[in-house]
Amino acid sequence: MSGRTIAGQRTRGRERARLPLDEWQDRMDMSRKSISALPSGHYWAVPHAPVLLDGPDGHEEVFPGAHCISDGKWVSFYKDDEEVWSCNALYAAAHFDFVPLLNTTRTTTDA
Numbered sequence: 001m002s003g004r005t006i007a008g009q010r011t012r013g014r015e016r017a018r019l020p021l022d023e024w025q026d027r028m029d030m031s032r033k034s035i036s037a038l039p040s041g042h043y044w045a046v047p048h049a050p051v052l053l054d055g056p057d058g059h060e061e062v063f064p065g066a067h068c069i070s071d072g073k074w075v076s077f078y079k080d081d082e083e084v085w086s087c088n089a090l091y092a093a094a095h096f097d098f099v100p101l102l103n104t105t106r107t108t109t110d111a
Contacts, residue, residue, distance in 0.1 A: 042067065042068070043067075046062075046063075046096060047062055047095065048097060066078060066084060070089050074089060
């Protein structure tokens with residue numbers, strides 16, 4: 001351990017505990033996940049839990065699940081062969097769970 005500490009900070013009248021610098025950096029690293037864009041392909045998408053269904057973020061349109069096609073940069077979500085929502089592949093990877101679809105019967109040439 002380095003012996004250096006992060007100075008205690010006051011939050012609403014309480015003082016935070018002092019953490020050794022290396023422990024604080026480890027905690028910060030754990031809170032920052034490395035997310036990559038969803039690769040090209042066909043997937044079954046499900047919004048991450050807890051599902052937020054009251055906003056313009058596509059979760060309601062995709063809930064409880066939808067077929068999606070990614071070109072590695074943009075993802076389109078489909079229900080009953082109609083596009084219901086789309087977003088960039090990085091946002092999709094961060095906010096939805098995906099299962100690759102091996103046998104797709106879609107005739108859409110969007111991807």
